[in-house]
Structure formats: structure tokens, C-alpha cells
Amino acid sequence: MQIKDMKNGKYYVEKVNKKEIIVKYLDSVPEYFSYWDVLGDSPVKMICMDRDYEIDDSNEFKEMHQSEVFERFGITTYGVMPDGGAILPLYRLSHSGDSFSTTDFCDPWDSWMCGFAYISAADAKEYGLDGITCIQWIRSRVQEYDDCINGCAYELKEIAIDPTGDEIIESYFVIGYKQMEEDILLADDTPYDSIFDVVDKFGSQAGLVMVGSDVKDKDEIKEILTTKDKSFLEGFTTCAELFGLDISKIKNIIK
DSSP, X not given: OBGGGSOTTOEEEEEEOSSOEEEEEEEEOOSOOOHHHHHTTSSOEEEEOOTTOOSOTTOSOTTOOHHHHHHHHTOSSSEEOTTSOEEEEXXXXXXXXXXXXXXXXXXXXXXXXXXXXXXXXXXXXXXXXOHHHHHHHHHHHHHHHHXXXXXXXXXXXXXXXXXXXXXXXXXEEEEHHHXXXXXXXXXXXXXXXXXHHHHHHHHHHHTOOOOSTTOOSHHHHHHHHHHSOHHHHHXXXXXXXXXXXXXXXXXXXXX
């Protein structure tokens, strides 16, 4: 199944075995994204000189002219820098919102060159990037930033539930429409409403027991407690709480 065909807010089973159930969950990301959400741990830096738009609040180039920027980096044009790293122009299109690119939008009324994006020589060396790779990284990260601020970003979570009931969530972003075309090999392409629906169907295959949403009476809970130890239930209730399920009855019994 392609990621774009997954329903937002649903759970999909990717793999089931005796050790764990692997689940994928697709969710749209919040509308507001900051520079640091996208590029905080990246060697790519985006600098916007416009007074009405702040990308990076630590911008040390804000009051510089292009000639001063070139002098600062020891360059005469955009591209790969002599000592390593690369720098590209940054263009802004502002019309019912903002969009950014390293190439000209070719709109003389609503777009202009607003700044630049770069990887410093020191960062290129630290990350082991040659000049061409630096340029590819810059273009890619600027596109990611543009995707995020324009609502084209989705979060794909991978949820692994092991037999003890503990769960590990590893989140990563699927940015833009190109990545949405990627395929995911699923064990079951049925969309499930909750983690408990998944465990209810596949739990026995992975040695898991459903203990949450269908438990109604205290005697039934006690019966479950006789078959599973306390550590299992504590781990599993942690999982349940994360997804907003009411597990107060189980918590009371554990106490």
C-alpha cells in the first residue's frame, strides 16, 4: 500500500510475530511549524533578509547586504564554496501565504530573492559532505521547510508492542507529496481505529492479551490478573494511557 492511500488517524499492521506487533499510524502534522522543527538538527541554515518574515531568530546576517555576505564567506557567486560547503539563493513567493525555494518562482509581482541557504565549510567537513552533496541537501531541506509551512507534511509513526506490553514509538516525518508515493509492505491493509483493536485481532499471534477496552466488570479483571503478572499490566496500561483509553479499573486493581 502507498502511504498516500493510508487513512489519516488509523492504525495499520505491518508485521506480526511471536516477539512483537509492528503498527504504522499516519497523522497530519500541526499547521504551525517552526524553523527548528524542520532544520534544528540539520547543517543547512536558511536566512531570510525580509523584515516581515523571520525564519531563524538567531540570524546574524539580518542587516547585511549581499556583497557583505559574499565577503563574509569569501565567495563571488552562489554555488560550491572554495573551502567547502555551499550557498544558494533563497526565493520567497508571498501571495495568500508564503513559499520558499532555491530557484526563482518567475513571478515578477509576488516573488523575489529574500536571502540565502547554506552549509558552512565546517559543517560540511563534520558531516562528510562534498560540494555537490551540500547543494542537494540545501535544496532538499528548503523544500521540506516549504512543505511543512504549507501543510504538505505528515507524521508516520511506527509502534512496536512487545509481549511484556511495553511499547516503543519511533516517529519520523513523511514530507510532501513525493514521499507519499512510497510503498509500505503491510501484513494487513485494514485500517483500525485503535491500538486495542489491533491487539484484539493479532494479540494471540504475538503472545499478547487484550486487557483494556472490553473489560466491564471487576471479576473479569481479576481473572485477567491471574494469567498475567503485574509488570505486564503496568506496561500495558502505560500503552493504553498514551492513546487516551480509560483504564481506571485496571489501575485500581494493580494498586
